[in-house]
Amino acid sequence: NSGMNRLDVIYVGDKTSPIKVAEWNNPPAGFHNQDVHVYCDWEPANPLWSGEECHLFLFGADPYPELVAGGGPAKGTQVFYVPLGFESWLPNQNDEQQNSSREILRWGAYTPEADTTCGGSVFNHDHVFFVHPKTKQKLLIASYWDAGLRIVDVSEPPNVADPYGVSWPQEIGRWMGCSSDDSGWYGPEGGGHADMSADEWLDTAQGNGNIHYAVPFDELVCNGANEKWTPMQEWPTECGSGPQDATYGENWRHYTLIAPEYGSNDNHTGYVWTIDTTDPTKPFLVSKWRLPGEGMKENGSSHPQHWIPGGYIYSPHNGDTGPGGHAYWAHYHAGSWTTDHGHVWEELIWENGEPEPDRGFRAITELAPTHTVGYYLPSGPEWMDNASEVMGYDLADCWAACMIPFDWGLQYDPRGFVLISEMVSGIYVVQFDEDFDPRYNYPALWAIEASDD
Numbered sequence: 001n002s003g004m005n006r007l008d009v010i011y012v013g014d015k016t017s018p019i020k021v022a023e024w025n026n027p028p029a030g031f032h033n034q035d036v037h038v039y040c041d042w043e044p045a046n047p048l049w050s051g052e053e054c055h056l057f058l059f060g061a062d063p064y065p066e067l068v069a070g071g072g073p074a075k076g077t078q079v080f081y082v083p084l085g086f087e088s089w090l091p092n093q094n095d096e097q098q099n100s101s102r103e104i105l106r107w108g109a110y111t112p113e114a115d116t117t118c119g120g121s122v123f124n125h126d127h128v129f130f131v132h133p134k135t136k137q138k139l140l141i142a143s144y145w146d147a148g149l150r151i152v153d154v155s156e157p158p159n160v161a162d163p164y165g166v167s168w169p170q171e172i173g174r175w176m177g178c179s180s181d182d183s184g185w186y187g188p189e190g191g192g193h194a195d196m197s198a199d200e201w202l203d204t205a206q207g208n209g210n211i212h213y214a215v216p217f218d219e220l221v222c223n224g225a226n227e228k229w230t231p232m233q234e235w236p237t238e239c240g241s242g243p244q245d246a247t248y249g250e251n252w253r254h255y256t257l258i259a260p261e262y263g264s265n266d267n268h269t270g271y272v273w274t275i276d277t278t279d280p281t282k283p284f285l286v287s288k289w290r291l292p293g294e295g296m297k298e299n300g301s302s303h304p305q306h307w308i309p310g311g312y313i314y315s316p317h318n319g320d321t322g323p324g325g326h327a328y329w330a331h332y333h334a335g336s337w338t339t340d341h342g343h344v345w346e347e348l349i350w351e352n353g354e355p356e357p358d359r360g361f362r363a364i365t366e367l368a369p370t371h372t373v374g375y376y377l378p379s380g381p382e383w384m385d386n387a388s389e390v391m392g393y394d395l396a397d398c399w400a401a402c403m404i405p406f407d408w409g410l411q412y413d414p415r416g417f418v419l420i421s422e423m424v425s426g427i428y429v430v431q432f433d434e435d436f437d438p439r440y441n442y443p444a445l446w447a448i449e450a451s452d453d
Contacts, residue, residue, distance in 0.1 A: 005030035007060070011091050019091045024104055026078075031060040035129040037138065037154075038085070045159035049083050056082040057157065058104060059140060063123040075109035075165050076124040077142055079154065107157060109165030110140075112147045116171075116186070118178040118198035120146025125261075126213050126318075129154070132280055133220050133227075134243065134254055139280060140169070141256055143214045146202055148176035149258045151280045175258070175275050175283045177201035177208055191284050191360020204260070207268040207290060207305075212261035213318050216277065217341075220252040221325045224342035227252070229323035229414075238346065250355065253345045254278045255286070257327055259316035265308040270316055272329060274341050274370060276357065284360030287344045289370035291334055306334070318409040320418075322435065326373065328418050330407035335377035336420050338432050344368040376430045378405040378422040383446055393424050415440035 007030060009022040040054040049055070058080040082088065082104050112122060127142035140152040151173035162168045174180065177196035185192040194201075202209050219228050222239035232242075240248030256277040260270040274287035291314060295303035306314050312332050319329040325342020349366035350356060356363035380387035387393075393404075406423045413419060416435040420428040 007031055007034065009089055011089060013090075021089045021091050026060065026062060031062050031078075032124075033126045034058060034060045035127065035140075037129050039138075039157065042157055043159070044081075046083075052085055054085060056085040057107065057154075058082060059127065059129055059154070061124045061127050061142070063125055075111040077110040077127060077140065077152065077165075077169075078106060079108035079110075079157070079169065080104040081107040081157070081161070105161055106163040107161045108154075108168045109163065110142075110150075110152050110169050110171065111165070112144055112150055112171065112174070116174060116180050117147045118176060118180060118201050120202045120209060122147040124150075125211075127152075128215055130216050130218065132216075132254065132277075133218065134252075134278060135280060137172075137280065139172075139216075141214045141216050143211045143258065145211055146176075146209045148174060148201075148211050149214050149256065149275060149283065150174050151256075151277065151283065173277070173280045173283050175273075175285070177285075185282055185360070189362070191358075191362040192282060194285050194361060204262060204265055204270075205267040207260070207271045210260035210262060210270070211258050212316070214256055214258040215319050215321055215327075216256040217254060217321045217325070217327075219323065220254050220278075221342050221345075222248075222252045223346050224324050224340075226323040226325075226342075250357070251345055252278075255325075255341055255344065256283070257319060257321070257329075257341070259319065259329065261312070261317060262308050262315045263312055264310045265315070267303075267305075267307055269306045269308060269314045269331070269334075272316060272319070272327075272339070272370070274344055274368075276344075276360075278357065282358075282360060284357070284364075285367065286348060286364070287341065287368045287370045289339055289372070291331065291337070292372055317407070320410055320412040322412040323414070326412075326435065328410055328412055330410045330420065332406050332408070333403060334407075335375050335405050336407045336410055336418065336430070337375045338373040338418075338434070340371040340373050340434075343371070373434055374432050376418075376420065376428070376432075378407065378420060378425060378428045380404055380425045387425070391425065417442075 007024050011019045011021045038054050060078045062076045125143050127140045138155040142150040144150050152169050153172045154169045158168050177194040178198045178201035179188045179193050181187045219226050223236045225235045238251050243249050243252040254277050256275045259272045269291050271288040275283045276286045277283045291306045295306040314334045317330045321327050327339050330336050347368035351363050351365050404424050408423045409421045411419045416437040418430045
């Protein structure tokens with residue numbers, strides 16, 4: 001989103017010469033983030049498009065309509081169809097037909113129903129597309145601020161566009177700390193919440209509400225093992241022969257992580273919540289984590305946890321997941337943190353001594369810990385005496401609090417590296433010891449020698 005309301009498509013087939021090939025306006029605000037997926041198992045009704053072997057869909061998160069209109073016909077989760085797919089975006093396609101095909105068609109839309117929330121602010125800040133590793137559904141994991149986590153099924157687009165989202169796509173699961181139904185999974189006695197009142201869930205001072213970002217694990221996890229990346233001979237006994245094992249298959253779990261964002265908070269920095277989404281229609285809380293340690297108030301007194309005097313300092317922002325249950329989260333001035341969620345299932349304390357996922361949170365007497373693996377604090381090129389002058393850092397009018405680090409986002413590279421976006425000084429490529437893969441042994445290009453100071 002390069003402007004107030006515009007989405008640009010940039011062709012990067014030649015990485016040295018990016019070319020803008022298309023744009024669309026989506027006023028008044030445009031997309032906050034977007035994702036894409038190619039469907040090769042869908043057939044549109046329009047014969048002009050049915051000849052395509054595969055079909056490209058775009059998923060846009062536009063928080064503005066919901067903020068202003070409060071839902072209803074104004075829906076912030078928006079799905080678009082690109083009639084002629086990626087081919088229509090190639091820069092060498094310049095005839096009139098191809099140019100007109102670069103328009104995208106609104107195909108569906110979603111917003112939470114008001115009676116499924118606990119009040120507060122309801123808008124889609126971000127969402128992530130993924131294919132659920134167990135159910136194989138194509139899902140959007142959407143962060144809906146005080147309406148929490150929303151799981152939306154986009155597996156089967158309708159043959160005819162449903163631009164206002166009358167019937168597609170449908171929500172199949174949600175998680176908030178509060179009960180959001182009269183009965184069932186989300187009712188007062190259900191397992192799909194954390195037994196909070198609405199006021200408690202909306203209380204940012206307790207680290208609640210404001211769900212800004214959610215990210216699912218790509219694979220199932222069992223006691224630190226990953227079906228794709230961990231050799232089978234290294235799987236713990238409790239993992240059996242895999243997710244289909246008649247005895248141990250239940251121990252292969254899927255998790256989604258959600259976290260808030262606070263511009264300021266005089267008591268808390270917010271939790272990273274671990275939600276079990278093995279059954280995406282029945283999500284439940286299994287663990288939560290906050291920045292370790294205590295904070296300090298202006299008068300020098302200690303505070304039970306870190307807090308945010310302003311400027312987003314220490315707040316969670318964006319995250320990503322890796323193999324075996326590792327997760328990575330950018331916390332602005334607190335840097336980037338790695339946590340281990342791979343042993344959550346084995347470390348839960350269940351009321352009756354055995355896992356009861358069909359009861360969810362109600363069957364758990366003690367949440368599992370989320371283990372802190374480590375952190376990294378970007379500090380600029382340490383081999384330069386005056387990096388800010390040499391590099392010409394732009395402090396962006398001090399929106400970034402005039403300090404480094406101010407970690408905005410990150411992405412995990414499956415070769416064992418984390419790419420961290422630090423708003424002031426640039427991009428950092430980092431490797432935690434636990435992520436080292438001998439197949440990709442790329443030693444650091446520089447090292448800092450210890451000094452006597």
